[in-house]
Each structure stands twice: as structure tokens, then as C-alpha cells.
Amino acid sequence: MDLDAAQAAVERACEEFKAPATASAASAVLLQFRSSPGVLQACRHILDRSHSLDARFHAAAALREAVVREWAALGPDGRNALRSYLMSYLVAHSEDPAMQVVRSSLISALAVLLKRSWLELEEADARMHHHRATFFSELEAATSSAAARGPSAAAAARRVGVQVLEAVVGEFCVSTSSPLGLPLEHHAKCAMDLQDHFLQDIFRHAVALGRAAAAVHDGATCAACLSLMTAVLAWDFRRSPSSASFSFATPQTLAARAAAAAAAAATTATSGATVTSAVAAAAAAAAGSSGPSAGADWASLLLSPDTLDWVAALLGQLTAAAAAPGAPVAARQLVAQARGVVVALSSLSSDVFPREGAEVLTRPGGGVRGGYLRAVLRCVVAWVASPRQVVAAAAAGDEMPLWEGCKAILALAAAHPPRLLEDAGNDVVAAAAAAGGTGSGAGARVQTPTAGCFLALLQALTLEVIRGSCCPDPEQWMVECRDMLVEAWALMVQRDCSSPLTLGLSVGALGPPSLPGLAEGAAAVFSVLVEAAMTAAGQQAADEGEDIDVENEAAEAAAEDARMAEAAMLARAAPAATFSLLAAAMAAAQQQLLAATAAGLAGGEVWAVSLERLCWLVRMAAHCLADSGAGETPLMPLPLSIAVEGGGPAVAAVEGLTAALLGLPALALQEGAAAVLSPRLMESCVWSLARWSDTYLFPEEAEGLPAALVAAYATRGSGQAEAVVDGLARLAATCLVAFPGEAELHGMVCTTLLPVLSRRRPLCTTLLECSRSWGELCGAFAGRTPQLSNGLAPKLQRWLSQSLCQAACGFPSADSPAGTPAAAAAGHYISQLLGPTAAEVRALAARPDLYDMTARADVIGTLCGMLEVLRGGACRGAAAAGPPARAAGWGLISELLAPLLVLQRAFGDDPRVGALLLKLAAAVVEHHVGYLPTDQAHMLMSWVLELLRQYRMGRAARVSVAAAAAAAARGRRKAYHLAHSQGHHHLHHHHRLHQNSNGQSGQRQDGVSGSAFLLQGGEDAARELRALLQLLTHITQRDVALAAAASDGWATASSAGSTPRSVNMSGTLPVLGAGAGGGGSSRGNTPKGPGVGVTATVALASAGAASACPSAAGGSGGGLTVGDNESGVAQVVLTGLDVLLPLLTPELLAAATAAGAGAAGGGGTGGKLARLLFSLLAYMMEVHPHAVVALPGPHFSTLLSCLAAGARGFSLVQQQQQQQQQQCTADATASGSASIANGTGGSAGGGGCTFSTSVLTSTSTSTTTSTSTPSSQPVAVSASGFDGVVVQSALEGLAGLAKYHHQSLINGGRGFGAHQAPAAAGGGPLVPYLVQLLMQIVLMGDVGSDVVELAGDALLPLLQSDPVAFSNLGAALVQVRAGEVCVCVYGCVCVFLSSSPHPPHPHPPQNSFTSSTDVRCSAIT
């Protein structure tokens, strides 16, 4: 390259770039320059000679890129030369301020250069550190060489050196590194090595240099050093014994960490006006304070007084000056950076600190930790020493000192015992007050600094901030500061413990705080919080009249709840004071409400304010009294129960608050209360009482409760507990009846309060025996009172029904087996509750004008409700209430089986009813199938079969309409007639052809432009299919039940063996009564006589449904009987799968995926659908392989194709995968259509082919959709999990099948028998096909070792049973041309060798492999 010409070109382009007209052409030139090969020389030339700063900048940027790109070409000498060149260039130009941007590019190039070469020569271990240390010594030499040019040049050179080090730290830190084109492991190793060997020296260097610079008032160097210190403190420390065994972070965790850092940066950005990068980094460090942090080996460095004292001094000198108006920007930034370092230092995790005995920590000075705390607090206290002024300053716009002070205080409170913190704080405050320096503001003086003056300062600060934050529209930082301070208090209260010996324990919440002043401080903070909330309630009520979006409100309420939980911790620290305060506030608000109502002001402002206050207070009271107890047995909060055990005022306080809490619903139950109390207040009441009841009302174990509370709320006899229980039941009923249309309130009652009431047996017993209101509620429900039926959403009817039925566990005989007289009560209760509903369902089904009814909106609505009532009551609720209730539930359901089929025929087309029917069926199976005697189980199985068949009848029509519409949409662009010759299967074929020829873009557009009804239909269908799959999955519980029964020795189902599995293996295969005339289904593949193999009913069902002929289903309904000596599980599930699989169309999966992407949680219905499907398949293949193998050919190959598609997993990186799949699909299409054209498969065989290909296309479609839809982010995330589970399940299924085959051959059976490989894969014997499939997965896929292991499980039995198949495959590999073999082997080796997440592209080997196997196939045939 002509260097001068290049220089001229770049300079010209830089000039032209400034003019808009020529800018684009110039930028093209510059980009081309950057990416041109051999650009390094030109860069150096320009850097050295050009006078244009722009040209130099572009040269520097090009150089930075070229270092990575041309690394290999550079050679060791070139690299060294480049490194020295860069160093000397940087030092030489260190003083020129205009060169700033050029310098930063070159600095980062230098860092990249170092990192890229870091791990080279690794084998020469002895030389390694030398080689790495060389860089630092060279840097040192280069930066100190400038000393000859005078002090300012020397300082500038030093500064550059510090900047280089900062760039190195940033580059080596995994989360901030730049791409080098190397595996992630390289980054991780570099980071580990730097951390182990150099990071401390870098930090030490920064401290020393900074200290020296501060001494000579060199602000710029100080800033650079502070920045470097912050970068080191923000390093994500990891500890591992050796870098060799270092397990590098997965991309997910990296991404998560980056996201966390970004989030932290974002919060900083929103909160502060003057956010520097250093502050953001410090924020990120603090955000991860619970995560990795420097270890104990850093203690001497970080905790040494030298580290911080100059920063503190600097802050002391500069703070006042920087705060003054007109202070230079540089000074302000320096202060901000210094503060950032202090905050980062205060966020050290407790790992850093050396273990010190309690006596060391508690004596004056406090050992190392005490010294550190004093040093840090000296800075922090100085920022917030006069709370009022600080808050005022913050309000005036300078909020950073306050915000960072709060941050540091929170970090310190999280990492250190409050006692140490207070000791250190007291010393600092006292010293500051004595010195009368900057720190002694008004706030600190007013609180006389005797004992606890640090706490007093903290309290004063907190109070100021809380007061400041309850203005009408507080700023974000104000809210954050408040939350941080309250959290700090909560942490201190929690971690305070009396014994100094337990200081090491991080969580010592053993009782009320013992530190003098802490409980009082917490109480004071809490009372101000209450005060602020009361004020806020008044302000919020004032903007009444506007519409409030309920959804936003819900999100806010969740955040508010989290805050309340923290505040509750403060309150529990001093219950005597705070609880009575709360109770008094409630009484006051209640008085206010009553007064407003009496004065006729209901609806007015006073009324609204008092309601709002009550809402807050009642929630707060519940938070104080009880924890959420999610997933645990709720217990009284420990601090409270310890306080109450101590007796005294605490008992009275708890009782008083409880009484106040219970008093509010008493108000609600008065006549006409509904007009006065708002739905929202009732909601709060219901929520609070549910939480309270969960802990205090007839708990399962009353041991944790104080005697007084046990007597009042957990003992029957006195009447008080009964009255409370009855009151709660009445409250629930009142809320449901007296507040029509308030769906949220109803939801709270049905999903929160009632489940709590019906969960515990003692409570249920009380409800059943002593509560008249509960009886009335049950009566109203049983009688289908409009408010409790049509007035509630179906879902809530289900919850209501479930809770009411579940309360049957309160009958004393609930555990006795069904049939005994003692069990009658529970059974009677259930029948009473649900009988009328069941009768109504029966009556509806029996109506002669049923089909007219399907048009009636009211009938549909009522039916939905009734189905949900049955699902909640007769299934879930009854099952949870013990055997008698379960039996009663089944009794009701068993009479409804036939009517439900009738209803499905009539209403199945309505998506709502259809889905609910299937869900009901799934629930029936889930909760009853495991407990039924044999004959009834068979009845249920037959019913399920019939349900499936009917479903398919209705579904087939709808899917074909959907497919037709989709096909027509595509047909506009593509030649439609291509597909028509394929007759019935034209839609699938068309779909494939279209996809193959038109590629992704067309596909995507179709997906997006798919009409609304199509998508809608898809969502409905996906929901229904999921219910169906769940139904099938639950059926397999029957196996477990039978196994348990058999092992218990009272087997009724089978006498032939100990478990169903051994029964199956012994060959007594199940027989479904043969339905007549399944045309052409008498295949000769029943090797073991009539008892084995194809059941004609299955064949009939599939054939009948495939042709969508109504008469076939009608005929088969009667022909179905299940064999006597078998569970029938396999038959039902396999038939069900036969029904289901053809319905899993591409459109459906696409719609399901899209629907899932829309949902908040990601994951998606499509993913769940696939996972459910494949885990069921795996189960069937493992447990019932005999039944699977005995299936008719087409059905078997359908299942196999599905498994194969799952095992292939399509788990590769998505973009790579699409092409591959299209390749696959094209092959499948060609062979599939060929076989159809030849008529080999017959009509049923054609069905199988169609499906197998449709699975292929469907999977690819779902993938393409997931990558192409606008909201693809969550899908992409979920897809990785989705793949793993699916592949694993599919491989397990194949392994089960292979094991069966092997076992069967050994035992003299026929194994797979006459089954052939799926026609889509070219037919032929099955075992070679499977071997090939598995080899392909292992060799060609980018799979992990777990997948290989699973595939091996499947492969071994196959190889053992048919070694020829494997040797054929090997021979075929050798036969093909040598070049292709090379490519293939290369591909394999690449896959095996690269453990990186970015493996070489697997396409070429894939193709060659396909072709090689084609060769093999043709050779065989």
C-alpha cells in the first residue's frame, strides 16, 4: 500500500466528511480504509505524519480493529514493535488535550493487544508471568521516561499510564470486555489471571499515584487514579483454586450480569443529573454487593488506612469549593469520583474482613473492621451531617451527596453488625462535633450527642427524607433515598442481636433489638412513615374523579406491599409503641369515616380520605402481625413472639392491633355498609384478614402462639374464636353478594380468603360445626344463587366451589375410607353442594332442543360456570378433602359422563365451552383415576376415548378451515395448482412446497398477515390441545396407582406380575374389543396370536377420524370395550396421541408460540405444548413399548417421526438451523410425495406420511416464526430451554424403544417386528434408520455431553441387536468420495474439539453426510 497515498486519501475523506453533501461517500471511504488488509502500516504512517486530528483519529480506530483482525499476520516481533510504538506514541502525545480521542482509541488498542497475547506461550509456564509482567514494566518505563521533559510532561505521562491500566482492567473484566473473536473461555482465563497476579498491584499503583498527585494538587491525575480505583473495585471477583479448573460463565449468566449492570446504570441515570461513568460503575458494584466481591487476600490493601485517607482529605478540601456556584466542572467531577470510590469501598462484602474476636471488635477502635468503618463513615457522615440542609440542597438540585450517602449507609448496614456500625458512627460523629468542622450541622447538634448519636443522626436524616418524599409528586431519587434508608433500618433491626459472640452471624434475628436506641429509632421512623402515609392518602384522595387504570394500580400495589413489609420489620422492633400507634390511627380513621357518613358526606373528599387511610392501615396492620408464609407453615413472626413471651405491654399491643383489625369487618357487616365502604377497602380488609387468619386462626400447630392468642383465636368453647370464624365467613359471603360486578374484590375473596379458610382441618371443623354463615354461603352456592353463579366469572366459580368442597376435610371422619357410615357426612356435604349443579348439567344435556340452546349466550355462560364448578368442586376440592369426599365427587362425575359427551357434541364448537370441557376431563382424570376400582377406571377410560374421538371430529373441521385460509393467503403469491394433485393432503404439501421455494421472507409475511380469526383460533386450539395432552399425561397415573396397588398385595387389576410393567413384558397384552370392519386394518403383523398387536378399535378410530366420516365415530362408540386384565392406559394414550398429533399443525404451533411470546413470562404455550407432548411420548416408549410396537404401521411411524423430529431437536443455533431444516423438509417432501404417488402407503399410510412431514414443517415453522415475529425476544430465550427438554425426552423415548427391541430379541421375540422406517425417511428397515438417526445427532449436531450420553443409551441396544446396521453405515462413509469424507471428518472433529459456544458452521458436513447416507440407502435398496 502506498502510505502517502493512503494518508492523502484518509485526510481528504476526513475533510469531505464534514460537508453533508459528500459525507456518505467519505464515510464509505473511511470504512473501507478501516477494513482494508495491511492497514497497520498506513495507520502508523498517518499517526506519525498527518496534521489532521480527524485523520489521526480514524487511523487510531482502524488500528484498534486491525490488531484483532490481523493478529496472526502480525507475528511476535510485529506485536512487540507495535506495542512499544503505541506506548512511546502515547507518552509523546500525552500532553496535547486535543489528542484526547486519539489517545483513548490507542489506549484501548493497547489493552486489546495485551489481552490478545495474554495466554500465548502458556505452556512455557515459567516464562509466562515474566512475559506478562513485561508489559507492565515497559509501561512503567515508558511513562517515567517523560520525566526528563519537565514535571508537567511527567505528570501527563503518568496519567496516560493510569488510563492504560484502566483500559486494561476494563478490557479484562469479562462483563466489559470487547469481542476478540476468541472463545469465552479465553476471556475468563485472562480475567482470572489478571485478578490473581496483577490486579492488586494495579490498585496499589493507583493509590500511590493518587496520593502523590493529591499532595501536589494535580487534579487531573487524581481523577484518573480515582477512576482506575473505581474500575478495580467494580471488578467482578471470582474465586477458584486454580485457573485450570475454572468453569467459565455461560452466556446466559453473562447476559444476566450485563443486564443487571445496565439496569443499575439506568437507575443511576434516572436519578442523577451529573452521572459520571465512575458513579455508574460504582452503582453496578453496589448493585452486585451480594454477588462476587474481593476476597480476604485484599484485606490488607483495601482496609489499610492509607487507601482512603487521601480520598477523604481530598473530599474535605474540595467539597465546599466544588459546591460553590461557579466552581469548575473538573472540580465537581473530581468530587463525584472521589465519592464514587468511597461508596464502592463501603460496599465491600464481609468476606474481605479478617476474622476478629468479639473482644477486639467491641473495644475502642474496633480492630481492623472498626478502623475501616470509622474511615468510611468519616466521609459518609460528612455528606449527611446536617440532614435538613442536605435534603434542602438535594431538593434544590444537588442530590448526589444525599443519594450516595444513603447508598453507602445501606451497603454498610447490609454488611456489618449494627453494633459495630454504631460504635464507629458514634466515634465519628463525636469527633466531627468536637472538631466543629464541616460535619457539625444543626441536625447533629440538636440531638445531644451523648449515647447513640450516630443513630440519632441517621434517624434525623431518615425523618427528613421521609418528610421530603411525601410531597404530592416526589422525585424519583427522593423515593429511592427513602427506600434505601428504610431498608437500612430494617436490616439493622433484623441483624441486631444481644450477644457479641454471635457477631459473625450475618442473620441474627433472634428477638427485639438490644442495641440502645435502635428500637426507639425504628419506632420513630415507623411513626413518621405512618404519618407520611396518612398525608399521602389525603393527597391521593384529592385527585379523585379521574379514571384509574386498574392494571397500573396493581403494579404499584405490589411495590407498596414490598415497602410495607420493610416498614413492618421496623414496627416489630418495638411493638408496644408502634402497634398501639397503628391501632389508634385505625380508630381515628374509622371515626372520621363514621363522622363523614353520618354527616351525609359519603362520596365526598373526607370520606375518600378516611377510606384511603383505612386501606393503608389495615394492610400495614396485617404486615406487622403476620408474614406471608408463602410455601411454609405460617408462624407468628419471631421478633413478635419473643416480645410477647416477655410479657408486658407487647401482649396488649398485639391484642389491641388484632382487635382493631377485626373491628373493621365488623363495621362492614353492618346493615347498609356496602353503600359506605368502598370495594377497594373491602379488598384490603379481605387480604389483611386472610393473612392474619393464616397465622393466628386455628393454626395447625398452636405451639408458636402465645397463650393469650391461642385462647382467643385457636380454642373453641369461649365463643370468641367461633365468632371470628363466623364473621369471616359472613364477610366472604357479603363481599360476594353485596358488591355486584366488583370482580377484583370477588377475586380476592375466592382466591385468597376462602382458600385460607378451607385449608386447615381445625378451622374447617369450626366452620362446619359452628358457623351459620358458612352454612348459608354453602346453601346459596348449592342453590345457584345468581350472585354466586352467573354473577361471578367462571374461574372464580371454580375457586369458590373448590374452597367450599375442600372444607369437607373438617368432618371428623374425613380420613376414614369411603363407604363407612362415618364417611357419610363428608359425602353428603359434597353431594349437597354440587348436586344441583350436576342435575342442571344433566337436565341441559337431556333437553330435546339442545341444539337451539347452543345459540343462547346465557346458556353458554351458565354452562361455562357449571363446568368450572364441577372442576373445582368435584375434582380438586373433593380430592383435597379426603377419601369420602373424593368418592362423593366421583359419584357425581360418574353420572355426568354421558351428559358431558352430549354437551361436547353440541357445544364443542364454542371455544370457551370446548376448552372447559377438556379441562374438566383432565381434572377428572387427574384427581380420580388413581383411586378407582378397575371397572370404574375402565368406564372412565372408555369415556376419555370417546371424548377424544368426538373432539377430533369437531376439531378436524376447524383445523382444515384454518389451514385452507392460510393456504389461500399464500396462494396469492405462489402457484396454487402445484399442490392440488395431491388430493386430500394438498394443504400440507402446499405448505411445504411453498416454504421450500419461497424461503423465509414469504413465510414470515404470511405469519404476520394471518388473519385475526386464524390466530385467535390457533390460540384456542393450542389451549385445548394442552388440556388434551394433560389429560393423557394424567391417565398415566393409573400405572402408578396400579403399581402401588400391586406392591401392596391387593391388586385387583392384574394377577400376572408385580407391576404393570412386568405384566406388559410377560406378554399378556391388552385387547380392546374389536370394532368391526376397520377397512383394510387386518394386517398380518400379529405375531403372537390374536392377543397381541393391532387393536381394531384403534385402527378404526384413526381411520375413521382421518377421513372425518361421521358414521365411523358413531359406529365405534358402541364397539369399544376395554380388556379385563389390563389398565388400558397404553391404549387410551396411544389412541389419544393418534388423535392429537395430526392436529398439531404448523399454524397451530406458530399461533401458540406467538401467543406465548405475548405472555409476560415467556415460555409460551407452544413450548409447554411441545414439552408436554414429548415427555408423554418418552413415558409411553419407556413404560409401554410393547403397546407402541404393536401399533399398526402408519400409527407407529407417525409416533416415530415425531420422536425423530424431537430428537433432532432443531436445537442448533437458530439461523443455521433454518436452512438445514428446509433441506430436511425438502428431502422429506420429495420422498413423502413419491410414496404417496406410488400408492405404497395406501390411504392410512398416506396419513402417516403427511403427518411426519407436517411435524417437520411444523417445527421449522414454529422456529421461523419465533425468530421473525416482532416480539421474538422472549421466544428466543425460551427456545433454548424448550429444546433441551424436548431433545432429552425424545432421546429417552428412543432409548426405551431400543431397549425393548433388544430385550425382545433376546427373549426370542420379534422386536420391532415388521415395522419399517418412516416412509418420509425413505422406508427400509427400522434399526439401521434409528442407528443412522442417532449417529447423525451425535456426530453432526452441536450437542452437549448429556445429549450424547442419552443418545448412547439408545444406541447401545441397537448396536447389540443389529451390528450389521452400524457396519453398513461405516462402510457407506468409506465408500463415498475421499474428499467428502475429509469434509465430514473435519466437521465431526470440529464439533468435538470446539467446546466454545461458537462452533464452526456445521453445514458442509451435514450436507455431505446426507449425501453419503443417500448413497448408502441407494446401495442397500
Add this chain to the structure above:
Amino acid sequence: MSDHEVETFESADAGASLTYPQQAGTVRKNGYIVISGRPCKVVDVSTSKTGKHGHAKCNFVAIDIFTSKKYEEMAPSSHNVEVPNISRKEYTVIDITDEGIVSLMDEAGNTRDDLFLPKGTDEAEKLAEIIKENWSNDKEMAVTVIKSMNEETISSVKVINETAK
């Protein structure tokens, strides 16, 4: 018990009314509602309150099932709204004229010639195209006719039998 059931459904005998009152709070997404005298499918429901302590209101966004026109309505959730009765009936297609008149036959063998191919919206045109396509290929079809508030249209089609050519 059987008395009870009779009471529930006899109050509004089949076909007696075109619509049925239902509490607004229980109308869900994908349900139906009458807005401005048109039968509509609900595509979105949101609830809101007047102030924090007011009663809940429901805001419906719904699409006319015949014209695909979008409507919005707001109602207190405890009040009743009208919900259209909707019937679907399946017919076999026996003829399609050039003018787009479709001759249909129901299960009982009764014929009718008063319906046109669906039109007016994108989906309807698409459906019509499919029907014509199938017809020209001699396929036997069943169509579903949706009827609500005295208005009818063909809403879907399925091929019920392939006639070999």
C-alpha cells in the same frame, strides 16, 4: 332439583329473543356483546374506577362479527349489557352462481338460496375465494352459517369429501 333447572332456562325460551342481558363484569375477552345495536366479539376488556374508591367500570373494545367494524363501550361492571345470541348451522353447498349466490342444503334436506358468498372484509373475501376454488375443483363442501340478530353470513368452510377427478 329438576324444578330448579327448568326455572333457569325457561325464562328466556329458545329463539324468543335476540339478545340476553348479562352483568358487564362477567363479559370476557373473546365473548360477545351488543354495541350500538350490532353483535360484536369482544377483543379487549379493561377495568377502571372513578377515583380510588369508586365502583369498577368495564371498557370494551369489540368488533362487529359481520362487518369487522370496531366499537368501544363503557359500562359500570355491576350493570347489565346485552349479549347477542349466536347460532351456527352447517350446510352442504349444492351450487354457487356467478353472481355469488350460494345454494345450501341442511341435514334434513331443506335447501335455501338466499345467501351470498361472504364479502366486505379481507377474511371474508379470502373465504369466498377458497369456496370458489373448492367449487371449481369439484370438492364437496360444508359451510357454517353464523346467525345473530337476524343477520346471517357464511363464516367458515370445510371440505367434507374429495370427489376424484
